[in-house]
Amino acid sequence: MDSDTNIYDVVILGGSLAGSSTGLLLSRRFPGCKIAVIEKSADFGRRVGEATVEVSGFFLSRVLGLTQYLNENHLNKQGMRFWFSNDQTSQLDQCSEVGGRYLARMPAWQVDRSTLDLEVLSQAERSGVQVIRPAKVNRVRLADGGLQTVDLETLGVRRTVRARWVVDATGFTALLARQNGWFHRNAEHPTSAIWTRWKKVKDFDGLELAGRFPEWASACKGVRGTATNHFMGDGWWAWCIPLKGGETSIGVVFDHRRVEIPPGDSIPERLRTFLSQHPVPRELLAEAEPVDGDANWRSHLAYCSSRFAGDGFVLVGDAAGFLDPFYSPGMDWLSYTVSRAVELIGNHLEGQDTKPLVGRFNQDFCKSYDRWFKAIYKDKYDVFGDFELMSIAFHLDLGMYYAGVVSQPVERGERALLEPVFSTPPSAVPFRLMSFYNRRLARMARDRRRRGTAGKHNNGRRFLLNGFLPERSTGSDILKAFTRYMKLELAEGWRSWFVQEPLENTPPIRP
């Protein structure tokens, strides 16, 4: 663009997955384009965002082309699995279970982000992207339609670079959104998370547990250990994600209005104490040791930017917003924001008018975040502790995800990633349906809690699915799930049809 070494076509702030994949895709499409990635850290440490799901799996494997790399360096993921407990469960095999009976049918991986992000950044560098690292961006001055100015500091030296386009991929730092007053906490969803990695977590599929609980072991014909296992509680859930090499990532996400993590000397010990209320993590962590120096706590997880793009800037990945880690939507969101950012900048580089695209970008992602939240996450923490309600929610949510979301890239290829979830006109109907049944399930959960019947099926039950396909046949599975939901409405939902109670009326949970 210019002979000045400090002037670029595109400068990307943050070199983790969102930033590096934006750089990689742009440099592949426009080999002569002058692109820089500015990354604060000297090395990527372990980070959350370790479970991919079907859309992010598609993005990593089919769009970025990483299938072989993922198979060699990470773990094939075997879907999601959920474990419930109540006062009748004293050991692992008594806990009710939701999950797959066999292996997963669509590709997804459990990834170590420290190595994955480095691989994508290195591929971007090899394809011509300049990586400036370690370098912290301090400030960005935006100029609509002009050159953007980025002030950074690298090894104690201050520098300024300019670019026609700035891509904010700074994750939770959300540099542009915070700097420009676009950053909004999602006040309806006050969640926090605490997590660490562990060594010597027991093998879900090993001989020890199979010897002690043979019936439990043979109930699942696939592999439990490489699934994302979820330990479920009232107002909280925990993930258990194995990583290549033997360590396991375990963390609790909780509604901080209702759940307190007990005090203790360290985050891992507080996590262990908290999880010991549930027989499954208690068993798995019996001999586990936390990985030194890996202790994390993050409050107020959910937020969103009110602007996503302008003529000269675009926000991708967590810098644009974050919903909730449940169902692992983070890298799906990343896949959509990155794909659209590449399209937006690409159109500009091809000499097209970007104004209409900028308008649609803001509209689509604003709608997508709002609807994604309302359809799936709003009040979901009321449902987590109840096997029966959660198994219906999961059955319906997953069926709808396969039918409406996963099917799109499978049928139409990567172009489908230009349409974020719930942003298109036909998605209005599934959005309303999902918001409706999830709201009703949350209402029923609160009603059960009030009547003292919450979690009564959390022991001795197993709901094992044969697995969904991104095909028409999934329609009959969704119908089955919907029939289960309707039966529940008739059996007990009527109790809360005309009751409107605020969440604050429910008793706090203090494990």
Ligand SMILES: Cc1cc2nc3c(=O)[nH]c(=O)nc-3n(C[C@H](O)[C@H](O)[C@H](O)COP(=O)(O)OP(=O)(O)OC[C@H]3O[C@@H](n4cnc5c(N)ncnc54)[C@H](O)[C@@H]3O)c2cc1C
């Ligand atoms: C508790 C929890 C669990 C999660 N689990 C999952 C999961 O299982 N699956 C999933 O898909 N998602 C999950 N997510 C979400 C996932 O972590 C994110 O969606 C994903 O990591 C976003 O990647 P990113 O590249 O946008 O941001 P990040 O990975 O946060 O990267 C941002 C980068 O920007 C750099 N940076 C920041 N500030 C500056 C600056 N000023 N100058 C230069 N560089 C800067 C940072 O060093 C970093 O490398 C989880 C999130 C949380 C909070």
